[in-house]
Amino acid sequence: MSSSNINRPISRRNFLKWSGAATAAAAVGTGQPKVLHALTAAEGAAKGKDTAEKVFSICGMCLNKCGLIARVEDGVVAKLDPNPKFLKSRGMLCARGNAGIAQLYDPDRLKYPLLRKGKRGEGKWRRVSWEQALDYAAEQMKTIAEKYTRCGMLFSPGSDTQSQFVHRFASVFGSWNVVTHESNCLISRNRAYLDTFGEVPFADVLHSKYIVMAGANRFEALITPDSIDLMTARKNGQKLVVLDPRYTKTAALADEWHPVRPGTDLAFFLALAHVIINEKLYDADYVAEKLSGMEELTAHVQPYTPEWAEKETEIPARHIRRIARELAAAAPASMIYPGRRTSDYVNSTQIRRAMAIVNALLGNWDQPGGLLAARQVGLNSPSLPDAPWYDDNMMERADHGRAHMMFEEEGSFKHMRDAIIEGEPYPVKGWFTYKLNPMQSGANRAKTLKMIEGLDFMVSVDIAMSDTAWMADLVLPAPSYLERLDPISGLQGSAACACVATRVPAVPALFESRPVLWILKELANRLDLGEYFDFDMEWYRKEQLKDLPDAEKALAEDGVYYNPSKLYGIYEGKIYRTKSKKIELHNVRYKEMGLDPIPVYTPPKPIPSDKFRLVLGRNAMFTHCTTNHNRLLNQFMSENTLWIHPDSADRLGIGDGDPVVVKSPVGRESLKAELKPGIRKDTVYMASGWGALSKGLSGVHNTGACVAALMEDYADALSGNMAMHETFVSVARKGAA
Amino acid sequence: MKTQLAMVVDSTLCIDCKGCMAACKVENKVPDGHWRNWIKTDGVDFSMGETFSRMHFQPGNCMHCDVPTCVHACPTGATYKDEKDGVVKVDDRLCIGCGSCIPACPYGARYRHPEKKIVDKCDFCDHRRARGDLPACVITCPTKARAFGDINDPDSDVARMLKDNKTVRVVNRESDTRPNIYYMGATAPLNWPVKAQAPTPIRWWGDWAKQLVWAVVGINALGVLAMLGKQLFVNDPEPGHESDSTDGGKPVETEETDHE
Numbered sequence: 001m002s003s004s005n006i007n008r009p010i011s012r013r014n015f016l017k018w019s020g021a022a023t024a025a026a027a028v029g030t031g032q033p034k035v036l037h038a039l040t041a042a043e044g045a046a047k048g049k050d051t052a053e054k055v056f057s058i059c060g061m062c063l064n065k066c067g068l069i070a071r072v073e074d075g076v077v078a079k080l081d082p083n084p085k086f087l088k089s090r091g092m093l094c095a096r097g098n099a100g101i102a103q104l105y106d107p108d109r110l111k112y113p114l115l116r117k118g119k120r121g122e123g124k125w126r127r128v129s130w131e132q133a134l135d136y137a138a139e140q141m142k143t144i145a146e147k148y149t150r151c152g153m154l155f156s157p158g159s160d161t162q163s164q165f166v167h168r169f170a171s172v173f174g175s176w177n178v179v180t181h182e183s184n185c186l187i188s189r190n191r192a193y194l195d196t197f198g199e200v201p202f203a204d205v206l207h208s209k210y211i212v213m214a215g216a217n218r219f220e221a222l223i224t225p226d227s228i229d230l231m232t233a234r235k236n237g238q239k240l241v242v243l244d245p246r247y248t249k250t251a252a253l254a255d256e257w258h259p260v261r262p263g264t265d266l267a268f269f270l271a272l273a274h275v276i277i278n279e280k281l282y283d284a285d286y287v288a289e290k291l292s293g294m295e296e297l298t299a300h301v302q303p304y305t306p307e308w309a310e311k312e313t314e315i316p317a318r319h320i321r322r323i324a325r326e327l328a329a330a331a332p333a334s335m336i337y338p339g340r341r342t343s344d345y346v347n348s349t350q351i352r353r354a355m356a357i358v359n360a361l362l363g364n365w366d367q368p369g370g371l372l373a374a375r376q377v378g379l380n381s382p383s384l385p386d387a388p389w390y391d392d393n394m395m396e397r398a399d400h401g402r403a404h405m406m407f408e409e410e411g412s413f414k415h416m417r418d419a420i421i422e423g424e425p426y427p428v429k430g431w432f433t434y435k436l437n438p439m440q441s442g443a444n445r446a447k448t449l450k451m452i453e454g455l456d457f458m459v460s461v462d463i464a465m466s467d468t469a470w471m472a473d474l475v476l477p478a479p480s481y482l483e484r485l486d487p488i489s490g491l492q493g494s495a496a497c498a499c500v501a502t503r504v505p506a507v508p509a510l511f512e513s514r515p516v517l518w519i520l521k522e523l524a525n526r527l528d529l530g531e532y533f534d535f536d537m538e539w540y541r542k543e544q545l546k547d548l549p550d551a552e553k554a555l556a557e558d559g560v561y562y563n564p565s566k567l568y569g570i571y572e573g574k575i576y577r578t579k580s581k582k583i584e585l586h587n588v589r590y591k592e593m594g595l596d597p598i599p600v601y602t603p604p605k606p607i608p609s610d611k612f613r614l615v616l617g618r619n620a621m622f623t624h625c626t627t628n629h630n631r632l633l634n635q636f637m638s639e640n641t642l643w644i645h646p647d648s649a650d651r652l653g654i655g656d657g658d659p660v661v662v663k664s665p666v667g668r669e670s671l672k673a674e675l676k677p678g679i680r681k682d683t684v685y686m687a688s689g690w691g692a693l694s695k696g697l698s699g700v701h702n703t704g705a706c707v708a709a710l711m712e713d714y715a716d717a718l719s720g721n722m723a724m725h726e727t728f729v730s731v732a733r734k735g736a737a
Numbered sequence: 738m739k740t741q742l743a744m745v746v747d748s749t750l751c752i753d754c755k756g757c758m759a760a761c762k763v764e765n766k767v768p769d770g771h772w773r774n775w776i777k778t779d780g781v782d783f784s785m786g787e788t789f790s791r792m793h794f795q796p797g798n799c800m801h802c803d804v805p806t807c808v809h810a811c812p813t814g815a816t817y818k819d820e821k822d823g824v825v826k827v828d829d830r831l832c833i834g835c836g837s838c839i840p841a842c843p844y845g846a847r848y849r850h851p852e853k854k855i856v857d858k859c860d861f862c863d864h865r866r867a868r869g870d871l872p873a874c875v876i877t878c879p880t881k882a883r884a885f886g887d888i889n890d891p892d893s894d895v896a897r898m899l900k901d902n903k904t905v906r907v908v909n910r911e912s913d914t915r916p917n918i919y920y921m922g923a924t925a926p927l928n929w930p931v932k933a934q935a936p937t938p939i940r941w942w943g944d945w946a947k948q949l950v951w952a953v954v955g956i957n958a959l960g961v962l963a964m965l966g967k968q969l970f971v972n973d974p975e976p977g978h979e980s981d982s983t984d985g986g987k988p989v990e991t992e993e994t995d996h997e
Contacts, residue, residue: 037988050868079763079764079873080763081877082872082874082876082877084876090879091876092756092877092879092880093756093760093877094754094755094756094759094877094879095754095755095756095758095759095760096759097759097877098756098759098760098762098763098877099759099763101763102763155958219752219753219754220752220754222754222879227752227879228879228880231750231752231880232880235749235750247781247787249752249753249792249794251793252781252790253752253788253791253792254790256788257787257788257789257790258787258788259787278918319788373918406925420858452983620752620753620754620755620756621755631769632759632762632763633759635760635762635769635770636755636759670935677781677783678781678783
C-alpha cells in the first residue's frame with residue numbers, strides 16, 4: 001500500500017503546532033475574537049511515548065469529505081479526530097464523523113458475498129465465494145446484454161469516491177442507463193443555476209452580511225464549510241432569515257423565522273425581485289453590463305407585489321419589502337442561499353431559478369459574500385482507453401425525454417423507474433447498485449418494489465444490508481471508508497480553500513469485503529472487457545497527481561494539499577456559459593423550448609382540510625437514510641416521530657407520544673406523534689431512514705415509519721428531480737383509524 | 738497559583754449537532770445509553786410571535802467543582818479532586834459502585850457503568866491530555882463553542898475569556914458547588930441543576946466501606962489506605978481556587994439562578 005508513508009506517528013510538537021495553525025487560520029479574516037483552545041500545561045505530556053499510529057484520511061459518513069486523523073492502536077481504530085489543517089471542514093468532525101468507528105466495527109456489516117435463496121426480500125441467503133459470486137453476476141449481465149441489448153442493465157452508484165468507476169464500467173459495458181442519487185436530491189438546483197449563471201456556485205457564507213435561507217437547513221443538514229462559516233459569520237453580525245414550514249435548528253438560531261406556506265417560496269422570491277426592481281435597489285451599471293433580460297423581468301414581476309405574495313406565502317408584505325431592502329443594502333455581500341436538496345415540488349427548478357434571479361439582481365456573482373465560481377485544483381484525469389462502441393445498442397437512455405432538461409450523467413430515478421415498470425421504450429432488466437438505497441431515498445417505495453419485481457437480475461454492493469440490498473439477488477460486501485485506498489479528491493470548500501485530499505486505509509479491509517473497483521475489474525475480466533480496466537488504484541492516484549509535484553508530500557505530512565488560486569473576480573473579462581453569454585434573468589433556451597423563460601407563479605395544490613402536507617428534512621445525526629442504524633448515532637434518536645402541531649393533534653385527539661397511523665395515496669405507516677409548536681398546522685414531518693424492511697439493519701428494521709413508503713412520486717418538470725413535498729396525508733390515532 | 742482546568746463555553750455558538758457527545762462516547766468508551774456530556778436546551782416560546790423567536794443550546798459535562806458535593810458523598814475516597822489539575826476524578830480501583838455520589842451531583846454528571854460496576858464521569862479526557870491532546874469534545878466541536886485550559890494561568894485563553902467577558906455559572910441556589918464551567922453571558926437554560934442530595938452519613942458508611950475496599954484492593958492496600966484516610970477524614974478539600982477572582986483581582990461576574 002502506498003499509504004505506508006502516511007501512516008506515521010505525529011509528534012506531539014507537530015500536533016500542537018497544527019492545532020494552533022488551524023485555529024489561527026480559522027480566525028483569519030473573520031475579525032472575531034480569537035477563541036483559541038489552550039492546551040493544559042499537561043503534566044503527562046512528557047510522560048510515556050504515544051505509540052499509536054495516526055492516519056490522515058477523509059470522512060465518508062456523508063458526502064462532505066471532512067479531514068480526519070484516525071488513531072490506530074494495535075491495529076484497531078480507536079478514535080477519529082478532526083484534521084486541524086483541513087480548512088474545508090474547519091478542523092472539526094461532527095457526530096457522524098465521530099461515529100465512523102461504529103460503522104467500521106458494525107456487527108451488521110456485510111461480511112461475505114450472499115446469494116438469494118428464497119423469494120426477493122424474503123431474507124434467505126446463501127454464503128458464496130467471491131469466485132461464485134462474480135461468475136454468477138457476469139453471467140447474468142451477459143445474458144441481459146444478449147437478450148435485451150446492453151442498455152438492459154441499469155447502474156446506480158451512490159455519492160461515493162469510487163462511484164466514478166461504476167460510471168466507467170457502465171460506459172465500457174455499453175449502457176447509457178446510469179441513475180445516481182442526485183435526482184432524489186439536488187439536480188433542480190443545479191439546473192436552475194446552470195441556466196442562470198452557466199455554472200453551479202459555491203456560497204461564500206463566511207463573508208456574507210445577509211443571507212436568506214429557504215428550503216435549506218444548514219445547522220442540521222451539515223455542509224462544510226457552510227454550516228460552520230454560517231455560525232462564524234453570524235457572530236460577526238451577519239443577518240440570517242429562514243423560511244421553513246418547520247422550526248428547524250437553523251430557524252431556531254436565525255434572526256428571523258418565517259413559517260412560509262409550503263410550496264409558495266416562488267411567490268416570495270418574485271416579490272423580492274419586484275421590490276428590488278421597482279425601488280431601483282440594484283446597481284444599474286452592473287445590470288447593463290452583466291445581466292440579460294432585465295426588461296422582460298421588469299415587466300414580468302409587476303403583478304408580483306409583496307401584498308400579493310403575502311396572500312400566497314402568509315409572510316407579511318411589510319417583512320417581504322423590508323427583507324428585499326435589507327438584502328439590497330448589504331449587496332453584493334448578501335445572498336439567497338442556493339441550498340442543496342431541492343427534491344420538493346413539481347416546479348422545483350423554477351423555484352430555484354427565482355432564487356438565482358434575485359442573486360443576479362444583488363450582483364453577488366463572483367463577489368465576496370456572494371456566489372463563487374468553481375476553482376481548479378489541478379488534478380489530472382488519468383487517461384484510460386475509450387469505451388467500446390456497440391452497434392447493436394440503444395441510442396438513448398431509457399428515461400430520455402421524460403423531463404425537459406434532464407442531466408444525462410445523473411438521470412432521473414423517478415422517470416427511469418417508470419420506464420422500467422412500463423417496459424418503455426425498451427426493457428431494462430438488470431440493476432447494479434453501489435452504496436445507494438433508493439428503497440429509502442426515492443419516493444413511493446411500493447413502486448420501487450414493483451420495479452425490482454420485474455427485474456431478471458439485481459446486484460447490490462454495500463457495507464450493510466440496506467433495504468435496497470435486501471431486495472437484491474446478489475449482495476457483495478464493500479469495505480467502509482476507513483479500510484479503503486481511494487482516488488484523490490479535488491475539493492472546493494467555498495471561500496475556505498480549493499484543495500486535494502485523499503482517503504487511505506486506517507486498517508485493512510475487514511471480513512471478505514472488497515472495494516468496488518476490484519469488483520468491477522473482476523467483472524470486466526469475466527466479460528472480456530478487462531483491457532478497459534487494466535489499472536490499479538496506486539497507478540490511478542499517481543496519474544491524478546501528475547501535475548502537482550508537491551501534493552504527495554503535503555498529503556503525507558498534512559493530509560491535505562492546497563493549490564492557491566484566485567477566489568473572486570474569476571469571471572472578470574470572461575463570458576458566462578449561457579446562450580446569451582450573460583447572466584440570464586430571462587432564459588433564452590427555455591423560451592426556445594416553449595418553457596417559461598422567467599418563472600411564472602403557480603399556486604401549490606390546496607391541502608384538503610382533513611389532510612396535511614408531508615415534508616422531508618434532515619438532522620445532524622443521520623446522513624439521509626444511511627446511518628440510522630449506526631450503533632452510536634442510533635442512541636441520539638432510536639426511532640422517528642411524526643411532528644405535528646399541538647392544535648392539529650388536539651383536533652384529532654392525539655396526545656404527545658401517541659401511536660398514529662399516517663396514510664397517503666401510496667402507503668400507510670405507523671409511528672409515534674410528537675407535538676411540536678414549531679411546525680405549521682397544515683404540515684407534518686418525519687425523519688427519513690426508519691421503518692426499514694431489511695432485517696440486516698438492527699434498530700431500524702420495523703422501527704418507526706418509512707417516509708419513502710408514504711411519499712408519492714411527483715417530479716420536477718424541467719430536471720426530472722423527484723418532488724417529495726407534493727404528498728398529502730391523513731393522520732389518525734392508532735386504533736381510531 | 739494552582740492549576741485549575743476549566744471550560745469557558747460560548748453556548749450561543751452551539752448548533753446542537755451532538756459532535757461533542759459522540760466524540761466523548763467513542764473516546765471514553767461510554768456504554769450504550771449513557772453519556773458523560775450533554776447538550777441542554779430551553780423550550781421555544783412562540784407566544785410573542787414566531788418571527789423573532791430564538792432557542793438556546795447549552796453544551797456541558799462534569800463541572801469539576803471547587804466544592805464537589807460528590808467528593809463529600811464518596812465513602813471510599815474513590816472520588817477526589819486532583820490537586821495537580823483541579824479535575825474531579827474517580828479512581829476505578831477504589832470505587833465500590835455504591836452510587837452515593839450520583840444524587841450528590843447537582844448536574845447529573847455521573848452514571849453507574851453497567852459493566853465495570855463503578856461510577857463513571859467526565860475527567861476532561863485525562864488520557865488525551867497526558868499525551869498532549871485536547872479533550873475529545875473540545876477538539877471535535879464544529880463551531881468551537883468549548884474553550885479549555887487553566888483559568889489560573891493568566892496567559893491562557895480561558896483566563897483571558899473570563900477577564901474580557903461577562904460569564905455565568907449555572908448553579909442551584911441551594912447547592913452552589915462553585916463549578917468550573919463558565920458560560921458566556923447569554924446562556925440558557927439556567928434552572929436545571931438540582932439540589933445535591935447528601936448520602937447516608939459518611940461515618941456510618943466509612944466503617945464497612947473501608948473493610949470492603951480493603952478486601953478488594955488487597956495488596957495495594959497501603960497506598961490506598963493513605964488516600965482513603967485522606968479523603969475520609971479531611972472534611973473539605975482545600976478549595977483549589979477562589980472562583981470569584983480568577984484574573985488577578987478583577988472579579989468575574991457570576992450569576993446564580995433561582996431554582997425553586
